[in-house]
Amino acid sequence: MSWVTQTLASSLGRKVIMSLTGLFLCTFLIVHVAGNLQLFKADGGRAFNEYSFFMTHNPVIMTVSYLLYTSIVVHAIMALLLTRHNQASRPVKYAYARPEANSPWSSRNMGILGTVLLIFIVIHMRTFWYTMHFGPIPMAEYDGKEYKDLYKIVLEAFSNWWYVLFYVIAMAALSYHLVHGFKSGFQTLGLRHKKYTPLIEFLGVWVFSILIPALFAAMPVYFFLKHVGVIG
Amino acid sequence: MNLESKIPEGPLAEKWARHKFGLKLVNPANKRKYEVIVVGTGLAGASAAASLAELGYTVKAFCFQDSPRRAHSIAAQGGINAAKNYQNDGDSVFRLFYDTIKGGDYRAREGNVYRLAEVSVNIIDQCVAQGVPFAREYGGLLANRSFGGAQVSRTFYARGQTGQQLLLGAYSALSRQIANGKVKMFPRTEMLDVVVEGGKARGIITRNLVTGKIESHSAHAVLLCTGGYGNVFYLSTNAMGSNVTAAWRAHKKGALMANPCFTQIHPTCIPVKGKYQSKLTLMSESLRNDGRVWAPKTKEDAEKIRKGQLKATDLKEEDRDYFLERRYPAFGNLVPRDVASRNAKYVCDEGRGVAATGLAVYLDFADAIKRDGRTTIEAKYGNLFEMYEKIVDDNPYETPMMIYPAVHYTMGGLWVDYNLMTSIPGLYALGEANFSDHGANRLGASALMQGLADGYFVVPYTLGDYLATIGHADKVPAEAPAFKEAEQNVKHMIDRLISAKGERTPEELHRELGHIMWDYCGMSRSAEGLKKAKGMIQDLKKEFWTNMRVVGDAEEMNQALEQAGRVADFIELGELMVDDALAREESCGGHFREEYQTEDGEALRDDANFAYVAAWEYKGENQPEVLHKEDLIFENVKLTQRSYK
Amino acid sequence: MKINLKVWRQKNGNAAGKLVDYKLDNISPDMSFLEMFDVLNDELMHKGDEPVAFDHDCREGICGMCSMYINGRAHGPQTGATTCQLHMRSFADGDTVIVEPWRARAFPVIKDLMVDRSAFDRVVQSGGFVSVNTGSARDANETPIPRTIADEAMDAAQCIGCGACVAACKNASAMLFVAAKVSHLAVLPQGQAESSIRAERMVAQMDAEGFGACSFTGACSVECPKSISLDHIARLNREYLGAKITSEAV
Structure with a gap:
């Protein structure tokens, strides 16, 4: 084995892959949430649709998006491998264990949270990504140029109460996943320092675990409330 | 019986150097042909096994614990002495020698003790090189403290866990040799007999504690580094497993046992609570640097305290008897261990003891806290106070600690000559297992020094002399x-x-x-x-x-x-x-x-009649043992009555 | 006080085991947890039953031998303490106390509550040392080490090797143990020469022994009798990655 495969096959190496892909996905979340905020713009979806067009046609973004898909797949596969390895490390379980006494729930259930997120991603991509790429999708016209009207798909999807509920649950899972995952990513890379770790922990909690999932969850809730006429 | 101490001739300061020069050497190419058995992996055993393996000998090491890192040396708290004179306070090899021989009440050999003081400086160097994290000053140089009543600061320490850090240093050196294949390690294995044939030690018989299998191990020499026998008192500060079995079985095979009655009772231990008590916990001697020892002046007050009608803090200053300060104005609370212990016993015998059992006196930090502030005291003794609180469920910052003497160390042990060889050729005893360096009383921070001196710097030289003399063919196979x-x-x-x-x-x-x-x-x-x-x-x-x-x-x-x-x-x-x-x-x-x-x-x-080492010879089951005397000769110190007044 | 015990009994490594109920009266709150086991064993032996095998030695929290998983936690409910430092006053009269051995693939059961932790020794043998032969050291004060560095090293070095970190970890990971050793030597100048190879070898041995990976739950540090910090795990990660990327070993 070369040193690269040897490193990546070690328990620490696998964790590094988890960390790098995970942190990369975190940066994607920032872009994704920022872009999607345009849904709240009261322009009938024009800004959002133009943004969607840009995201699906810019070559740099398209390259990055393939990196993104790969990251999701690698993150999931690596998680599966690590979980199997970790479970094998304790073949006989304790008859009675009280892990809640020594560690936060989220840190012990990253696999479950991740599975929820994976299911979410599949459904989410089927609804929007697949429709955007492979249709059928209505068209909108701004300044004489045709755009795929993804905004309309969003409106349609978020008029479903169970679909909205599923999104909210998934975002709660995201919140718990990131409250542990973001800071752990830095720990795995050995980036821990008296001065900077508090900042990382602050960002992990307030930005990645609260702000971003809350903004994401606000979108389906907003459109649903709009749909049922609670808000104008 | 020939009790030749083999102390070399010449001036005290040159004895060891001359002796080393006179020792035979084993040809480097032949060293691997010699097999050495080391029993016990505490400071003496681990350091000896590692050092001998580094020299090239083929070593087998045994311990009854599940890992060599757990030997009871690990529990030593206070520190290790060395005559480095880093503090410029007048320390020297001779002063450490003098303090040790005086502290031992002139019942140790001058030559052995001087050598111990001499190599003490090398021990610190060696341990630092291994990565032992001794306490340091802000400038980055090593810190020292005064310990056990010494008038100079020569004690090196690693928080309250000096023994642990020194042992982990020796254990890491041993681990390196295990990885190199030079040491074969047998954990969870107990030595049950020494095999002697043709007047020489040839190997040992062991029991595998997991399978119960009895096995023979043959070698050119056997080193017993099996610690002391304080557990003969059942309650002691020793670990539960500490035992005399290896040394005793060697004794029954002909090794003389020297000064067995010399046991050290440590004054600052946590008192016994009940019948179920399985062991006693030591509180480091360093506590006496700031704590004041006292008991109620009257039996009546003590009685009330025992019954819980009165609290220690209720007692007025004039009703307290700071008995060590009263009897020993010069040394006060810092008198040697034996003196402090005995006085605590007297006070309790008079009916002035505290705690429900009446077998305790106070060690009070109120004045020190008032003088230096709680933070200073916490920085110095925080972990000890915590340990006390865990066991006794009482806060020593607020109420005085209760202490009582407990068996801690045994100065006696297998008789050895200057080469650390017992009266059986090829059988050596190192560390607490031998009797050699502490006389009738050991000073604080000297046990770690002796264990490592024997293992790192004495036996690697002296063993070579024996092996070179017998030659590698002189071995009895395990099938014999x-x-x-x-x-x-x-x-x-x-x-x-x-x-x-x-x-x-x-x-x-x-x-x-x-x-x-x-x-x-x-x-x-x-x-x-x-x-x-x-x-x-x-x-x-x-x-x-x-x-x-x-x-x-x-x-x-x-x-x-x-x-x-x-x-x-x-x-x-x-x-x-x-x-x-x-x-x-x-x-x-x-x-x-x-x-x-x-x-x-x-x-x-x-001194006229008893300045000798009492070495006892086993004569068979239920037969009286025979006493042999090795006279102690003092040429460099004047024998005086110890006085700490 | 009265205590209802459920203790894991297993004849040897190959036999099947089970929890067995014992009732103890007359337990003093001042007893240590192990002294309570002494009482149990005394009763068992007087009845002619085999006593419960368990590792213990110094009984003052430093040798690292005692190792019981008590009521779902390594070394029981008290933090910063070993099993031998736990006292019965931490329990209430009539409590049921479940006692199991450490559970990990790398720590096979020998008998009852006793496990084989030699994997830790092999990890240390793979690189947890400074290669310095006896006698070749220079003067101890020749290399000044800032006090903060010495303290940091000591924080890591005080690990007692009990294995509570492995027992408490949901993955039975030995990261805190390995990190403590690597970190102790990595911060000191004496450990520098071998710092890369040490991290590489010790991690490789840790994996070979069958310990799990680190999920950074923090359970190890909470249950560690010496409260060793997770900072050391970060340092191990850093040392290991740095070593893998920069070392000449291919």
Whole structure:
């Protein structure tokens, strides 16, 4: 084995892959949430649709998006491998264990949270990504140029109460996943320092675990409330 | 019996250097052909095994714990002495030598003690190079503290865990040699006999504690680094597993046992609470630097405290007796261990002891906290206070600690010459297992020094001399009849233990032995008491072999069986200790005979008649042991009565 | 006080085990947890039953031998303490106390509550040392080490090797143990020469022994009798990655 495969096959190496892909996905979340905020713009979806067009046609973004898909797949596969390895490390379980006494729930259930997120991603991509790429999708016209009207798909999807509920649950899972995952990513890379770790922990909690999932969850809730006429 | 100490000729400061030059060397190419067995992996054993392997010898190391890192050296708290004079306070090799020999009440050999002081400086260098994180000053240089009443600051320490750090250093060196294949390690293996043939030690018989298998191991030399026998008192600060078995079985094979009655009672231990108590916990001696020892002035107050009607903090200053400060104005609370312990006992014997049992005195930090502030005291002793609180459930920052003396260390042990060889050629004893360097009383922070001195810097030289002399062909294979016979004897003893179907557990009998030893051969001894104890121990021995019971099999993990074997040896040792205490008609260091004291109750030494090492020879089951005397010659120090007034 | 015990009994490594109920009266709150086991064993032996095998030695929290998983936690409910430092006053009269051995693939059961932790020794043998032969050291004060560095090293070095970190970790990971050793030597100048190879070898041995990976739950540090910090795990990660990327070993 070369040193690269040897490193990546070690328990620490696998964790590094988890960390790098995970942190990369975190940066994607920032872009994704920022872009999607345009849904709240009261322009009938024009800004959002133009943004969607840009995201699906810019070559740099398209390259990055393939990196993104790969990251999701690698993150999931690596998680599966690590979980199997970790479970094998304790073949006989304790008859009675009280892990809640020594560690936060989220840190012990990253696999479950991740599975929820994976299911979410599949459904989410089927609804929007697949429709955007492979249709059928209505068209909108701004300044004489045709755009795929993804905004309309969003409106349609978020008029479903169970679909909205599923999104909210998934975002709660995201919140718990990131409250542990973001800071752990830095720990795995050995980036821990008296001065900077508090900042990382602050960002992990307030930005990645609260702000971003809350903004994401606000979108389906907003459109649903709009749909049922609670808000104008 | 030839008790030749082999102390080299010449001026004291040159003895070791001259001796080293005179020792034969083993050709480097031949070293791997020599096999050495090291029993025990504490400071002495681990350092010896690692150093010998580094030299190229083929080493087998044994310990009864699950890992060599767990030997009881790990529990030493305070520190390790070395004559570095980093503090520029007037320390020197000679001063460390002088303090040690005086502290031992002039019952140790000058040559051995001087060598110990001499190599002490190398130990610190070696440990630092291994990565032992000693305490440091802000400038990055090593910190020292004064310890155990020494007038200079020569003690190096790593928080309250010096023994742990030194042992982990030696363990890491040992681990490196295990990885190199130079040391084969046998954890969870207990040595049960030494094989002697043709007058030389040829190997050992062991029991694998997991499978119960009895095995023979052959070698050119055997090093016993098996620690002290303080557990003969049942309650001591030793680990539960600490035992005399290896040393005692060697004794029965002909190795002389020297000064067995010299035991050290440490003054600052957490008092006994109840009958179930399994061991005593030491609080580092350093506490006496700031704590003041006292007891109520009157029996009435003490009585009220014992009944819980009065609290320590309620007692006014004038109702307290700071008895060490009162009796020893010069040294005060910092008198040597034996003196501090004995005085605590007197106070309790007078009925002025505290705690429910009446067997405790106070160690009070109120004044120190008032003077230096709680933060300073916390920085110095935080971990000790925490430990105390965990055990006693009482906050020593607010109420005074309660302390009582407990058995801590045994100065006696297998007799060895200057080369650390016992009276059986090829059999060595290192560290606490030998008797050599501390005389009748050990000073604080000297045990770690001796263990590492023996292992790192003495035996690697002296063993080579023996091996070069005998040659590598002089070895008896493990298949030889001598081994088979020894195996049979060991199996026979195990059969006797396992087939006993009496009523009492080894633990109960051990506890009973402990009571006898503590009452009659503890802090103060008298001819009358010792004679009574001898009879009681003989009765106990009968009881052991007729009314003891071990549950389980011999061919499996069986902790009760292990304990039974150790208790059997402790009982025999106990009797010898009583004989030794009876024969030594003087008071010195840890050995205090009530008949021999000054008018104000201090130990009265008799240098004219007892300046010797008492080396006992085993003569067979239930036969009286024979006393051999090695006269101690003092050419460099003047024998004075110790005075700490 | 009265205590209802459920204790894991297993004849040897190959036999099946089970929890067995014992009732103890007359337990003093001042007893240590192990002294309570002494009482149990005394009763068992008087009845002619085999006593419970368990590792213990110094009984003052430093040798690292005692190792019981008590009521769902390594070394029981008290933090910063070993099993031998736990006292019965931490329990209430009539409590049921479940006692199991450490559970990990790398720590096979020997008998009852006793496990084989030699995997830790092999990890240290793979690189947890400074290669310095006896006698070749220079003066101890020749290399000044800032006090903060010495303290940091000591924080890591005080690990007692009990294995509570492995027992408490949901993955039975030995990261805190390995990190403590690597970190102790990595911060000191004496450990520098071998710092890369040490991290690489010790991690490789840790994996070979069958310990799990680190999920950074923090359970190890909470249950560690010496409260060793997770900072050391970060340092191990850093040392290991740095070593893998920069070392000349291919």
